[in-house]
Amino acid sequence: MSSQPVKSVTPFDFRSDFEQQSTEPDKISLTVAELAGLLEDARRTTADMLRNEQVQQQADAMRASSEALKTALAQIVQLAELLETASFSDEIRDEALTRVRALAAELIDGQGNLFHP
Template sequence: MSGAAMQAGARAVPFEFRADFAAPEMQADAGPDSIRLTAEEVFALITKVRRDTLAEAARGEVQAALAQVEAVAGTLREVMGDMVQLMGQIEAAGYEAAVEARMRVRLEAAARRLIDGQGELFGAAATLSRGLDKPASGGAGSGL
C-alpha cells in the first residue's frame, strides 16, 4: 500500500505524553478512518499474505514447468512425424525386403521409446496441471 493510500485509509492518532507516565484514555469510537487490530489479527493477516504469496510463487513455478513440458511434447510430436515420413521414404526406395525389415524394426523401436517417453511426459504434465487446479490450503488466520 502506498503512503497516500495509507493516509486515505487510516490516520495516526498522536500519543499524549503525561508527566505522570499514565497512558491516556483511549476513545471508544475513534471515527470511521481509524482501524484497530489485535496482535492476533495482525498475525493472522501477515500469515495469510505470506501463504498467498508463497502459493502464487509456487503456481508460477508450476506454470513455467508445464510450459517446458508442453514444448518438449511438441518437439516429440514433430520427431514422430519425421519418423513416419522416413518410413514412407524407405518403403518407396525399394530396398531389399531384409534391409527394409531391419530399418522398420529400428524405426519402430525408436518410435516405441518416444511414445513411452511421451506417456511419462504427459503424466508429468497432468500432475503439474492438477497442482495448478488445487486451491491454496487454509491455514492459520484463514477466517479473516
C-alpha cells in the same frame, strides 16, 4: 453591529462535526492476533503465487516437450514412408523399418521421462 474594524481573518477548515483538526499523524493500532492474521495472509498469498508460477512453468515445459515429441514422431513417420518406397533389398528394408518402429516405440513409451530432469 460592531464599530471596530476587522484586523485579521483566521481561516477555518469547515467540518460537519465541528471537531478541531488533529495535527498528529494518523495511527493504526492492531492487536497481536490481527497482526498475526495479516502476516499469515501475506505468507499464504505469496505461497499461492509461487505455486501458481511453478505450475505454469511446468505446464509450459510439458507443452514444449509434447510439441517436440510430435515433431520427432512426424519425422519418423516420414522416414518410415521413405524407407518403404526406397530401392533396398527386402531384408534391408525390413531391418530399417524394424529399427524405425523400435525408435518410435521408445519415444512413445519413454515420453513420460522427457518431463523429468
